[in-house]
Amino acid sequence: MTAIASLRGVERIYAERLKALGPFDLDIREGEFVSLLGPSGCGKSTALRLIAGLLEPSAGEVLWPHGKPPIGFVFQDPTLMPWATARDNVRLPLDLLRVPREEADRRAHAALERVGLAGFETDYPRTLSGGMRMRVSLARALVARPKLLLMDEPFAALDEMTRQDLNDDLIRLWRDDGLTIVFVTHSVTESTYLSMRTVVMTPRPGRIAADISLARTPAPDPAYRFAPEFAANASKVSAALRDGMKAAA
Amino acid sequence: MTRALRYVLPFALGLAVLAAWEFLVRAYAVPQFVLPGPSAILSALIADFASLMASLWTTLRITVLAFVLAAVSGIALAILFSQSRILEMMLYPYAVVLQVTPVVAIAPLIIIWVGFERINVALLILAWIVAFFPILANTTLGLRSTDHNLIDLFRLHGASKGQLLWRLKLPSALPFILSGMKTSGGLALIGTVVAEYGAGSGTATGLAWRIIEAGNRLQIPRMFAALILLAGLGIAIFYGLAFLEYLLLRKWHESALPEER
Numbered sequence: 168m169t170a171i172a173s174l175r176g177v178e179r180i181y182a183e184r185l186k187a188l189g190p191f192d193l194d195i196r197e198g199e200f201v202s203l204l205g206p207s208g209c210g211k212s213t214a215l216r217l218i219a220g221l222l223e224p225s226a227g228e229v230l231w232p233h234g235k236p237p238i239g240f241v242f243q244d245p246t247l248m249p250w251a252t253a254r255d256n257v258r259l260p261l262d263l264l265r266v267p268r269e270e271a272d273r274r275a276h277a278a279l280e281r282v283g284l285a286g287f288e289t290d291y292p293r294t295l296s297g298g299m300r301m302r303v304s305l306a307r308a309l310v311a312r313p314k315l316l317l318m319d320e321p322f323a324a325l326d327e328m329t330r331q332d333l334n335d336d337l338i339r340l341w342r343d344d345g346l347t348i349v350f351v352t353h354s355v356t357e358s359t360y361l362s363m364r365t366v367v368m369t370p371r372p373g374r375i376a377a378d379i380s381l382a383r384t385p386a387p388d389p390a391y392r393f394a395p396e397f398a399a400n401a402s403k404v405s406a407a408l409r410d411g412m413k414a415a416a
Numbered sequence: 417m418t419r420a421l422r423y424v425l426p427f428a429l430g431l432a433v434l435a436a437w438e439f440l441v442r443a444y445a446v447p448q449f450v451l452p453g454p455s456a457i458l459s460a461l462i463a464d465f466a467s468l469m470a471s472l473w474t475t476l477r478i479t480v481l482a483f484v485l486a487a488v489s490g491i492a493l494a495i496l497f498s499q500s501r502i503l504e505m506m507l508y509p510y511a512v513v514l515q516v517t518p519v520v521a522i523a524p525l526i527i528i529w530v531g532f533e534r535i536n537v538a539l540l541i542l543a544w545i546v547a548f549f550p551i552l553a554n555t556t557l558g559l560r561s562t563d564h565n566l567i568d569l570f571r572l573h574g575a576s577k578g579q580l581l582w583r584l585k586l587p588s589a590l591p592f593i594l595s596g597m598k599t600s601g602g603l604a605l606i607g608t609v610v611a612e613y614g615a616g617s618g619t620a621t622g623l624a625w626r627i628i629e630a631g632n633r634l635q636i637p638r639m640f641a642a643l644i645l646l647a648g649l650g651i652a653i654f655y656g657l658a659f660l661e662y663l664l665l666r667k668w669h670e671s672a673l674p675e676e677r
Contacts, residue, residue: 221568240572246565250587250668262583263573291668311573 170194171236171315171347172218176227178372179213186372188213190227193366193375195315200341200348200385202358202365204404206412210373211351212243215317218349239308241318245300247292253279253303254288260311278306282336298329305333309340316341316348322357334361335387342385355408359401360392367404369411376411379404452637457644460637468626472645475608475622478536479653482543483604487597489544490551498559498585499577515549519607523614532615539611539622546607550599558592559585591669594661601653609646623649 178189188210195201195218203211216222217229219240239260247256254275261271279285282302292300301321308316322330338361341348352358358365359381367377381400391397434454440446441453448456461468493511497504519542530538562585570580612624623646630639665671 216568219568219572221572238572240569242565242569244565246563246569248566248584248587250590259569259583260573263570263575263579293668293670 169197170232171197173230175230177217177224177229178226179217179222180225188373191374195347195349197347198345199364200362202362203351203368204358204365205368205373206370207353209368209370211368212319215319215349215351219317236314237311239313239316241304241308241321243320243323245304247300247303249292252289252291256303257306257310259307274310278310282306298325301325314347316346318350320351338387355401355405359404365404367407367411369415377407379407449634449636452640456637457640461641464638468641468645471621471623471626476649478539478543479605479608482540482547482608483601485544486547486600486604487551490548491555491593494552494555494559497556511549511552514545519546519610520614523611527615535615539608542611543604543607547600547604551596554592554596555589558589562588591665598657601657602650605650605653
């Protein structure tokens with residue numbers, strides 16, 4: 168598989184003193200679902216923002232061998248515009264691209280349908296539950312048909328069942344759209360369940376402690392959560408996380 | 417508590433107070449130049465209705481115009497500040513100077529500069545000075561309080577500066593702007609009245625002038641009548657703006673929504 172993005176010796180230093188990240192080398196390959204896993208404050212979000220181009224690296228570079236693809240970004244909070252309906256929120260990326268109104272409405276409707284929110288087009292965020300807001304946020308990230316989807320602990324604030332549902336929906340979307348997903352999380356079980364590759368990071372300044380490939384069929388599989396190989400994979404990831412923290416201490 | 421009670425209760429209290437007032441004034445034969453009863457005030461209001469309404473119109477016109485000018489200039493300047501930090505650093509202190517200097521103190525100067533023959537322009541400037549700052553300050557704060565993640569999202573999708581302003585910053589500043597406008601509405605009226613006082617007798621014809629005139633002639637019922645019109649105007653402005661706020665925010669903002677189900 169070819170790399171869609173390559174981070175080469177990337178570092179990020181805040182306020183000229185605090186080193187948050189790096190040096191960090193990572194190839195993100197086309198079509199893979201990769202999790203960035205690490206303790207709080209290890210620079211996972213920083214890495215994601217560097218990939219998105221929302222931050223500039225203090226050193227090193229982010230390379231796009233085939234040009235920078237369209238990117239979708241999902242934040243930790245739903246980050247919706249409270250004054251806009253679900254449809255208008257989803258339409259935003261299209262509006263910014265000046266897609267004609269009718270087409271934008273149609274695509275926003277389709278995107279909402281895909282995340283299970285058909286019929287909620289005219290609801291305001293305030294009237295939706297936390298899980299539904301996150302679904303709107305996901306629909307907004309997908310509506311402009313990104314190649315690369317960057318997700319920053321998107322489900323961390325949701326209850327367990329909602330989170331499991333969204334995990335399965337995400338896997339389905341990943342498969343159907345042929346997306347490349349970089350998923351930041353601090354949950355071992357979530358990264359193990361979701362991704363075919365987990366990049367374990369050390370505490371600040373974040374470096375790569377381990378790069379673990381997991382056998383994962385690209386399909387939602389609730390039974391996998393309780394399978395012995397899930398436990399084996401999770402403990403492998405967990406051990407790598409502990410080693411990374413020990414090495415840094 | 418029923419909805420009707422919310423309106424009935426204050427109204428009943430008002431009536432009771434008026435009745436007691438009328439009764440006490442009559443029972444103790446309080447002279448009208450000390451405290452006129454409600455009936456005397458009402459007759460003064462009816463007798464001088466034409467001139468009082470003309471004065472109300474004068475005051476209202478200047479107040480509304482000053483408020484609109486304050487809203488437009490306050491929002492425009494805040495937008496400029498949000499686009500240029502340097503401009504904000506340069507100009508903000510002067511906006512504060514304008515705000516902290518008592519309008520009574522500047523009134524004579526402005527009136528002399530503008531001239532008595534254009535007294536309404538002078539009043540307008542003075543009322544604008546008073547009303548302008550809350551809108552500037554609140555809009556500036558509102559524009560700066562935009563969710564940073566949303567700004568990032570707009571940037572990620574290649575939003576232009578204009579799109580960022582119109583689609584994100586202004587809508588998210590709207591509750592702040594409206595709150596500033598509610599403060600400014602009342603201040604525009606206060607500014608107009610204070611300026612009318614500053615302008616003194618013979619030139620201005622607003623409600624403040626009616627109050628001075630009635631005071632000079634010891635026509636206290638007439639003075640009360642003018643006061644009541646002034647208070648009513650203030651209340652109308654406040655609730656008018658509160659209603660505008662409700663209309664604009666009712667669908668999405670926490671402040672306008674019923675409590676959690």
